Every structure is written in C-alpha cells, then in structure tokens.
Amino acid sequence: xxxxxxxxxxxxxxxxxxxxxxxxxxxxxxxxxxxxxxxxxxxxxxxxxxxxxxxxxxxxxxxxxxxxxxxxxxxxxxxxxxxxxxxxxxxxxxxxxxxxxxxxxxxxxxxxxxxxxxxxxxxxxxxxxxxxxxxxxxxxxxxxxxxxxxxxxxxxxxxxxxxxxxxxxxxxxxxxxxxxxxxxxxxxxxxxxxxxxxxxxxxxxxxxxxxxxxxxxxxxxxxxxxxxxxxxxxxxxxxxxxxxxxx
Numbered sequence: 177x178x179x180x181x182x183x184x185x186x187x188x189x190x191x192x193x194x195x196x197x198x199x200x201x202x203x204x205x206x207x208x209x210x211x212x213x214x215x216x217x218x219x220x221x222x223x224x225x226x227x228x229x230x231x232x233x234x235x236x237x238x239x240x241x242x243x244x245x246x247x248x249x250x251x252x253x254x255x256x257x258x259x260x261x262x263x264x265x266x267x268x269x270x271x272x273x274x275x276x277x278x279x280x281x282x283x284x285x286x287x288x289x290x291x292x293x294x295x296x297x298x299x300x301x302x303x304x305x306x307x308x309x310x311x312x313x314x315x316x317x318x319x320x321x322x323x324x325x326x327x328x329x330x331x332x333x334x335x336x337x338x339x340x341x342x343x344x345x346x347x348x349x350x351x352x353x354x355x356x357x358x359x360x361x362x363x364x365x366x367x368x369x370x371x372x373x374x375x376x377x378x379x380x381x382x383x384x385x386x387x388x389x390x391x392x393x394x395x396x397x398x399x400x401x402x403x404x405x406x407x408x409x410x411x412x413x414x415x416x417x418x419x420x421x422x423x
Contacts, residue, residue: 201365223350363401
C-alpha cells in the first residue's frame with residue numbers, strides 16, 4: 177500500500193506497464209489523476225470527512241471569522257462557561273461539585289444528588305434560552321466564513337464543533353479508501369492515455385503500422401468508473417449508510 181503520493185504515482189505507472197514499455201504520461205498527469213480521485217471520493221463518501229473541534233477566540237466587535245478551507249460544516253459553538261453567562265471567568269458554578277455537596281453534606285448519603293443536578297441543569301438550560309447563553313451563527317461554506325449573530329462585547333474563547341476533510345495522505349494510506357483511490361486514479365490515467373493515443377489510429381513501424389489501444393483503454397476505464405461508483409453506492413469503502421427516511 178502506498179504511504180505517500182509519490183509511491184501512489186509509482187504504483188499507477190507500474191499498473192500501466194511502466195518499466196516494460198514507455199508510458200506517455202508526465203508527473204502532472206499522475207497528480208491530476210490522483211486529485212480527481214480524491215475529489216470524487218470526497219464528494220461521494222462519508223469516510224472522507226471527520227469530526228473535530230477548533231479552538232478560536234472571538235474578538236470584541238468582530239462578527240465574521242474565516243475558518244480553514246478543510247472545514248466543510250459547522251455544527252455548534254461551545255462556550256467554556258458552565259453556570260455563568262458572562263465572557264469572563266467570574267464566579268462560576270460547577271454542577272458536579274454542587275451534586276457532590278448535596279449528596280454527601282446535606283443528605284448524608286441518602287438519595288437526591290442526581291435530582292438536584294437535574295434540577296440545576298434544567299434551570300441553567302432555561303436561563304440560557306431566555307438570556308442568550310449560546311451563540312447563534314451562520315456558516316457560509318462558499319467562503320469558509322463563520323458569522324456570529326451577536327455583537328461580542330469582550331474576547332471569548334470558544335470551541336467550534338465542525339466537520340472537515342481528512343488530509344490527502346490520510347485517505348491515500350487508509351485501509352478502506354486507499355484501494356478505491358488507487359483504482360480510480362489508474363482509470364483516470366488510462367482515460368488520459370486513451371485521449372492521447374486516440375489521435376492516431378496507428379503508428380508506422382518496420383513491418384507495417386502498429387495499431388494503438390486507445391479504444392481498449394477507454395472502454396476499460398469506463399468500466400472501472402462504473403464499478404467504482406457502484407462500490408460507493410453499496411458502501412464497500414466502509415462509509416456510513418443512509419438512515420431511514422420517514423414521510
């Protein structure tokens with residue numbers, strides 16, 4: 177299995193007969209084939225993304241923040257406060273500490289700790305809905321901009337819960353995606369060779385013309401594309417299948 181892009185390029189070249197015959201592809205063609213395979217895989221497979229948290233600091237009077245280009249979706253924004261709703265550290269309450277004190281000091285071992293924690297948590301959630309403890313936002317994927325629907329009054333450290341693309345090297349070396357990307361890249365390379373060799377029906381030789389295999393390469397590449405598309409539809413690569421759709 178290839179560990180780097182250069183190793184994958186070497187595998188593709190050998191699959192096309194490199195070393196035995198002269199393959200007319202340049203390094204730019206191999207890189208283009210791999211880029212097209214990665215782009216197709218990221219478009220169709222859930223295994224091309226991963227869940228992550230990005231730590232950012234919201235600045236005073238700034239509402240727009242540009243995230244890395246790898247981020248494709250923002251799920252939520254988490255603030256560091258647990259009990260208070262200000263931007264500073266202030267006098268915060270730790271709900272687990274409150275449950276501990278309630279259980280071991282007030283009730284002396286009797287039941288009631290979890291009930292107190294649940295009551296406090298519900299109270300905090302209700303107060304948060306009334307007074308805006310969470311940030312409302314709009315994610316603009318076309319320019320990777322996160323817009324905060326609030327005028328930030330002071331610097332605030334937050335965690336952005338998001339989904340981002342896996343790096344190229346991760347997909348190339350992954351047990352499930354590596355073989356798919358290698359096969360699709362090889363098919364793209366075959367299609368490029370077919371386009372080049374299809375310009376001439378044959379080439380002159382000492383014993384007459386030599387017929388080129390452009391049509392064979394084109395048909396083989398088209399068949400591979402179809403079978404690889406079917407693999408993504410049936411989640412052979414280990415992607416998450418679709419859930420139930422009601423209605």
